[in-house]
Amino acid sequence: MKFTDGYWLMRPGCTARYAAEVADVRADEDRLTLYAPVKHVAHRGDTLNSPLLTVECWSPAEGVIGVRATHHAGSVRRGPEFALPGASAEPSGKVRRDGSVVELSSGELTLRVDTAAPWRLEFRSGDQVLTHAGERGTGFVTDAEGRHHMVGQLALGVGESVYGLGERFTPFVKNGQTVDIWQADGGTSSEQAYKNIPFHLTNRGYGVFVNHPGKVSYEVGSEAVGQVQFSVEDQSLEYFVVHGPTPKEILTRYTALTGRPALPPAWALGLWLTTSFTTEYDEATVNRFVGGMAERGIPLSVFHFDCFWMREYQWCDFDWDAETFPDPEGMLARLKEQGLRISAWINPYIAQKSPLFEEGMRNGYLLRRTDGSVWQWDLWQPGMALVDFTNPAARDWFTGRLRTLLDQGVDCFKTDFGERVPTDVVWHDGSDPERMHNYYTHLYNQAVFELLREVRGEGDALLFARSATAGGQQYPVHWGGDCESHFNAMAESLRGGLSLGLSGFGFWSHDIGGFEGTPTPTVFKRWVQFGLLSSHSRLHGSKSYRVPWDYGDEAVAVTREFTLLKHRLAPYLQRAAQQAHATGVPVMRAMVLEFPDDPAAAALDRQYLLGDDLLVAPVFTDDGTVEFYVPEGTWTNLLTGARLTGPRWVREQHGFHTLPLLARPDSVIPMAADDQRPVSPWAENVELRVHAFADGAERTVAIPRSDGPGEVARFRVRRDGERLRVSTDSEHAWQLRLGGPEGPLHLFPAGTTKAEIPFAD
Incomplete structure (x- = not known):
C-alpha cells in the first residue's frame, strides 16, 4: 500500500x-x-x-x-x-x-x-x-x-533482485511491483494469486x-x-x-522455521489423467480413456475424477452421482485392478441443495455472519456456505465424509478452492476475520492431509491443492490453478511455479495443455514435454478433454515418450523429492537458486533445474525455436547427446520429440531399467549416465528408496586421467553409459562392487 x-x-x-x-x-x-x-x-x-x-x-x-x-x-x-x-x-x-x-x-x-x-x-x-x-x-x-x-x-x-511472495504470475523478479498478500481466485493471467506467501528472498x-x-x-x-x-x-x-x-x-532455514514438505508417495511421479471439468463423462468414458491410454502404450498412474462425480448443484455432498456412476465401489475396484490410483475433486463449500447444508447449519458447522445467520452467496455454487474449520466438530464432520470415500477406494484428493473467504463473518473460535481470509486454506488442506496420513499412512498421503499460505508447503502437492491454453499461459504458469519454489514449496504441478479453452496440437505437445519434466504431471482441462489422441498421432507419441522418460528418471526425481523433504529446496529450481553467483541467471524464468543436474528449457513457440542460457561448463543433452559449452546464450530449433534437456557437467544421472511404471526396483540394472566428467571429478549417486526417505544403494564415480572408477554397495546388476543416449554402454553383473573402464571424453 x-x-x-x-x-x-x-x-x-x-x-x-x-x-x-x-x-x-x-x-x-x-x-x-x-x-x-x-x-x-x-x-x-x-x-x-x-x-x-x-x-x-x-x-x-x-x-x-x-x-x-x-x-x-x-x-x-x-x-x-x-x-x-x-x-x-x-x-x-x-x-x-x-x-x-x-x-x-x-x-x-x-x-x-x-x-x-x-x-x-x-x-x-x-x-x-x-x-x-x-x-x-x-x-x-x-x-x-x-x-x-x-x-x-x-x-x-x-x-x-527480489523473488518469492508466493505463486505469482507477474514478472519473476519482483522489483517495481506492488504485491498484496491476499488470497484470490484470479487465474494465472492477473496479479492475483492462489498461494500468497509473505516471504521474499534476494x-x-x-x-x-x-x-x-x-x-x-x-x-x-x-x-x-x-x-x-x-x-x-x-x-x-x-x-x-x-x-x-x-x-x-x-530456503533451508526458512522451511526449518515454518515447516518442511512431507515426502509424497513415489507412485505420484507418474502420469495423471482427469475427466476434465465440465465435459460429459461416465464410467464408459473413464474406461475409454484408461483403455485408450493402455492401447497406445502410455502408462497411466493416477486417474482423477473432477467435480461432476457428484450431482450438479450439490457440491459438496461427497456422494457419487448415482445416475452417472451407479456402482462407484465396483468401478474404483476395477480401475485399481489395472494398477491405477484414484484421485477425487473436493472443495470446502456446501451448496444449499446439498443434504449436508441443513445438517451443517443445524450443528453450527458452517461459517456465520455477525447476526448469526449462515454466510452464503451464489458465486460458484448456488447458496453455498463454508465449512468452519476452526470448529473441531466441523472438521471431524467434514473429514468423516472423506473417510467414506477412502473406504470406497479413493487414494487422494484434489483440494480445490479455499481462496474466496469473506471477512464480514464470525468464526467459531473467535478468530479475526481479516487474518482468517488467507489462513483458511491452511486449516482446510491440513485437515484433509492429516486424514490421509492417518488412513493411508505417513508415506502415502498426498493432496493436489490449489491454495496455500505460509507453512502450506507441509501438505504437498500444489498445482498452478486456472490457466488458458496457449504459450503465454504456459510461460506464466512456469513463472508462478518458480516463484512458489522460492517461497518454500518443494513440489508443484500445472494443467498440461492448459485449463480454459482447447490447446492447438502444437501447444499440447509442447506442454506435455514441460509437464512431464515437472515434479508432478497431470493432464487436465475445463470444457475439453486432454486425452492425447484428440490432438493427433504425434501427440500420442510425444506423450508416450516423455511418460516413459519420466519413469526412467524416477530414481533421480525421487532423490530430488527427498532433498525437498529434508531441506526445503524445491524439485523445480529457478536458475538463480542453483547459480546465485552467475549474473545472467538472476532474471531467468523460462528455464529451470529439475533436481540437481538437469536443465530444462521448455519450448514456447510454434516453430520450435527456443532461446536459453547455458551456465559455465560443458552440458550434454540427455535426449540427443549434443554438447553445449557455456556460459553463453543459445538458440535452437527442436521438433516435438526433443527439447533442451541438459545434464550438468560432471553429473551422473541414474535411470531406471523399467520405463512402464514410476515405482520399480530402481537399483536393479540401473543405468548411470555419466556426463562430461573432468579429470579428478567425483560424484556420489544415491539410489533412493521408493517408500520413504533413505536409499537402497550408492555409487561413487571418479575420473582419474583416462580411467573412470566406480565403487558401489549395490547387490544388483548395473549399467554405466558415457555421454548421451548413444554413448558406449558398459554392463556389470550382480555382485560387482568395483569397476574401472576407459574414459574417452
Whole structure:
C-alpha cells in the first residue's frame, strides 16, 4: 500500500510516524528491546505528547533474527497465528554491547544498533551489510479512513533482485511491483494469486518472512525504489530476517522455521489423467480413456475424477452421482485392478441443495455472519456456505465424509478452492476475520492431509491443492490453478511455479495443455514435454478433454515418450523429492537458486533445474525455436547427446520429440531399467549416465528408496586421467553409459562392487 506522494509528500489524509532514534535499550543475554521515539528528543519536554515505539529483537533459530515493532501493545490479538515448528525453545541469539553499539548475533547473522546515532537496524554477515531499516524503516501510518498501519522498510542494494511472495504470475523478479498478500481466485493471467506467501528472498544473501497471516501489502522497489516496504493494518508488525548466504541455505532455514514438505508417495511421479471439468463423462468414458491410454502404450498412474462425480448443484455432498456412476465401489475396484490410483475433486463449500447444508447449519458447522445467520452467496455454487474449520466438530464432520470415500477406494484428493473467504463473518473460535481470509486454506488442506496420513499412512498421503499460505508447503502437492491454453499461459504458469519454489514449496504441478479453452496440437505437445519434466504431471482441462489422441498421432507419441522418460528418471526425481523433504529446496529450481553467483541467471524464468543436474528449457513457440542460457561448463543433452559449452546464450530449433534437456557437467544421472511404471526396483540394472566428467571429478549417486526417505544403494564415480572408477554397495546388476543416449554402454553383473573402464571424453 502506498502512503507517500512522491519522495517528499504524504498522500492526502495520511500521517506517518517513524522511529527516529533509540531513547532506551534493555539488553538481556539473548534479547534486545529498543524504545524508539518518533522524533529527536533534545530535552524532557520532547518526551510528552508523542508516540514511543517498542521494538523487540530476538532469534527463534540459528541464522534467523526476529523484529517486532509495536505502537499500542494493548490491542486484542484474536489469531490465527502462523505455526513456527522450527522456533527453538532455547535462546538462539547472543547479545553483546560495546559502548553505544549493541549487537544481537545468531549464527553468522548480526543485528547491529548504534544507540547514539539516528535510527538504523543493520543486518550484517561479518563485515558485509545485508540490509538495513533506516530513516523510514520502522513506524506507523494512519490513513484518510483512520486505519492504523504498521510499516517496515528494508533497503535494497544496487543490483539487488527480489523473488518469492508466493505463486505469482507477474514478472519473476519482483522489483517495481506492488504485491498484496491476499488470497484470490484470479487465474494465472492477473496479479492475483492462489498461494500468497509473505516471504521474499534476494540475491544478496538473506530472506524476510513477515509473520502476519492476514493482508500484508508490499511495495517492492516501487513506492520507494530503493526499499522493500511491507505494511499491515495492525498495531504490531513482526518479521524475521533469514540468513543464507546462498539462496538454498535461505530456503533451508526458512522451511526449518515454518515447516518442511512431507515426502509424497513415489507412485505420484507418474502420469495423471482427469475427466476434465465440465465435459460429459461416465464410467464408459473413464474406461475409454484408461483403455485408450493402455492401447497406445502410455502408462497411466493416477486417474482423477473432477467435480461432476457428484450431482450438479450439490457440491459438496461427497456422494457419487448415482445416475452417472451407479456402482462407484465396483468401478474404483476395477480401475485399481489395472494398477491405477484414484484421485477425487473436493472443495470446502456446501451448496444449499446439498443434504449436508441443513445438517451443517443445524450443528453450527458452517461459517456465520455477525447476526448469526449462515454466510452464503451464489458465486460458484448456488447458496453455498463454508465449512468452519476452526470448529473441531466441523472438521471431524467434514473429514468423516472423506473417510467414506477412502473406504470406497479413493487414494487422494484434489483440494480445490479455499481462496474466496469473506471477512464480514464470525468464526467459531473467535478468530479475526481479516487474518482468517488467507489462513483458511491452511486449516482446510491440513485437515484433509492429516486424514490421509492417518488412513493411508505417513508415506502415502498426498493432496493436489490449489491454495496455500505460509507453512502450506507441509501438505504437498500444489498445482498452478486456472490457466488458458496457449504459450503465454504456459510461460506464466512456469513463472508462478518458480516463484512458489522460492517461497518454500518443494513440489508443484500445472494443467498440461492448459485449463480454459482447447490447446492447438502444437501447444499440447509442447506442454506435455514441460509437464512431464515437472515434479508432478497431470493432464487436465475445463470444457475439453486432454486425452492425447484428440490432438493427433504425434501427440500420442510425444506423450508416450516423455511418460516413459519420466519413469526412467524416477530414481533421480525421487532423490530430488527427498532433498525437498529434508531441506526445503524445491524439485523445480529457478536458475538463480542453483547459480546465485552467475549474473545472467538472476532474471531467468523460462528455464529451470529439475533436481540437481538437469536443465530444462521448455519450448514456447510454434516453430520450435527456443532461446536459453547455458551456465559455465560443458552440458550434454540427455535426449540427443549434443554438447553445449557455456556460459553463453543459445538458440535452437527442436521438433516435438526433443527439447533442451541438459545434464550438468560432471553429473551422473541414474535411470531406471523399467520405463512402464514410476515405482520399480530402481537399483536393479540401473543405468548411470555419466556426463562430461573432468579429470579428478567425483560424484556420489544415491539410489533412493521408493517408500520413504533413505536409499537402497550408492555409487561413487571418479575420473582419474583416462580411467573412470566406480565403487558401489549395490547387490544388483548395473549399467554405466558415457555421454548421451548413444554413448558406449558398459554392463556389470550382480555382485560387482568395483569397476574401472576407459574414459574417452
